[in-house]
Amino acid sequence: MQTATTEQAPTELKLSGNRKAVYMLMQQQQRALSAYEIIDLLRPQIGRIIHPMLVYRCLDFLLEKQLVVKLVSVNKFVALPNDLTEPGQCLICEICQAVTFSASSNPLQQQKRKIAATGFKLNQQPVEFHGICASCQKDHTE
Amino acid sequence: MQTATTEQAPTELKLSGNRKAVYMLMQQQQRALSAYEIIDLLRPQIGRIIHPMLVYRCLDFLLEKQLVVKLVSVNKFVALPNDLTEPGQCLICEICQAVTFSASSNPLQQQKRKIAATGFKLNQQPVEFHGICASCQKDHTE
DNA sequence: TCGTGATATGTTATATTATCACAATTCGTG
DNA sequence: CACGAATTGTGATAATATAACATATCACGA
Secondary structure: OOOEEOOOOHHHOEEOHHHHHHHHHHHHHOOOEOHHHHHHHHHHHHOOOOOHHHHHHHHHHHHHOOOEEEEOOOOEEEEOOOOOOOOOEEEEEOOOOOEEEEOOOHHHHHHHHHHHHOOOEEOOOOEEEEEEOHHHHHHOOO | OOOEOOOOOHHHOOEOHHHHHHHHHHHHHOOOEOHHHHHHHHHHHHOOOOOHHHHHHHHHHHHHOOOEEEEOOOOEEEEOOOOOOOOOEEEEEOOOOOEEEEOOOHHHHHHHHHHHHOOOEEOOOOEEEEEEOHHHHHHOOO
16 A cells, blocks of 8 residues: 555645545545445445445544535535635535535624624534525426 | 324424424423434333334424424434524534524624525525534633 | 554444335324 | 325334454654
């Protein structure tokens, strides 16, 4: 099993074999994936049985390094877009499962400041909004 | 198995036996409960094996009628406080699991309007914020 | 280069949350 | 009362996640 320096991760973070495979897969897919989807997608690449634990461990690491983010409402994981240093919010379509990230807008930052003022210490994790995207609204008006 | 008219539900909605038991339990507990916690708490009352399916069905119904809300990030369900017609947001403490609801504040409503203006049709469900409550911050500064 | 502690990985088992599908019972209305 | 709709009972399975033990690999200092 080779150890390779990753070309994709910021600040030259070294990723071991498995972790790199998982991360690159997530970057390629460009969508939110459940752990089991990752397992299924990885299987052809690795040519060996993939235990869930393998993937969860990799994800734990990638989460810790903030290379990926977990969408806690849908139990999916997604590689952070490279141009987005702070995923303040995301919109999750219930129909097509598309996920759209964006940085915190002013009202959301205001909201977070209000919450902080109550003494509640917020985590750094995107605020998740659920609904139906414009495309699916069109598709489902028939 | 008796059919009883519920005294607690708004607009005289009739709840069947199981559904009433689940709903009343949730109201009594006044905290967010996982389905399995509900099962464990119900067992003494019902005196029969409780299948998860029973509870999930009841929850599905109660969710549909908007008597309870699901905290999707923590897979828990909570009876809506009676004085809160619109649970706009909730704060979830990662340490003690306390959940605090409140109506949408102005910035959050603003945020929702911005999102709606993009064409994304938001669901009616609370926005969940994660962090550490003031109490747990005190307890954990030792 | 070797040894060792730290880290990563392999493996088995289990926990937690949720849904599917079929059957039986109860409810409500004509 | 009959019948269709709704509710419930039951067994099985799916999806997500973690615990625990063992082994292998990596990195660093001597």
